[in-house]
Amino acid sequence: MSTRTLYLFSSAAPPVFDVAKVVEAAQADGWDVCLGLTPTAARWVSESLDGLAALTGHPVRWEYKLPGQPDAWPKADAILFAPATFNTINAWALGLTHNFVVGVVAEAIGKGIPIVTMPCVNAAYVQHPQFEQSVATLRGAGVSVLYGEGGFVPNQPGRGNPAAYPWQAALDEVNSLVPLP
Template sequence: MTSRTLYLFGCAAPPVFDVAAVIEDAQGRGFDVCLGLTPTAACWLEDSLDGLAALTGHPVRSRYKLPGQPDVWPKADVIVVAPATFNTINAWAHGLTHEFVVGVVAEGIGKGIPLVTMPCVNAAYVQHRQFERSVAELREMGVEVLYGEGGFVPNRPGQGKPRAYPWHLALDAAERITTPG
């Protein structure tokens, strides 16, 4: 099987601590994984970054490269943003690209790269009107948003179950999108 390149972008939500197992699952599905993190997620995983780079075979990125620097990752066949926080979903929908992860996926829409995201937000955040608007906006731009029935369902604040985060749904979507036929 020809390897497909998956950019896996994680945000600072508790399921990000399981990203090594997710990378291994994706690799078992035939993906060459490149890991990108928001700055806060990179801080949370600081002690694991070298190991994650070794696991993927690519540097872990959380910042834009400098002008003139070469790309260090192969071209993406699909990008998965999970867990995606309230902040990331809203910034992406509004095109606010101050963070590397949001900049790449915002540009990915224009490049026609298949995009999947699965939020990880509590039920209090989703009461903010902007969240549903942002989810709708991303869907209108062609992003597959795994939220609600068949995706992530928010918990009450403080009642999260990080180990129950349905990572498999995001990888299933990436696999479906990139499998010919």
């Protein structure tokens, strides 16, 4: 039986198509997984949403609930946000909670919930000065950002290999932050 709850959040980047395998790997590590997506990521995997909900045992979410509605998920023990796009990293660091998953992680910083994120951005995007500032802001807020050596290393535009995305490094980091009881 799972004793820890992991919110697994993903943005619209090619590694999102492997999210079912990541859910299964996290479940094998003893996590009860709740899957949240950016609206674009939800559109990308729309044909798999029912299967992903069945796999996790929870509704897949990409929208805020209405005021007064009960929460459909248990409380998170940790959050893994991967892949996190250029837009997501910058919006989160700037506190722009225009979508459900960014709103949850922004609030989670204040709640003290352990958070791991791993970007998925190309080398052209990371040249924008805001990106490094955003990574520094999130790290300064206590978020474990797996970017650079030991995490995600940007590729040249159009030359990414989604199969090489280091999902296991992200899962290992979450497991180190919230070990099994």
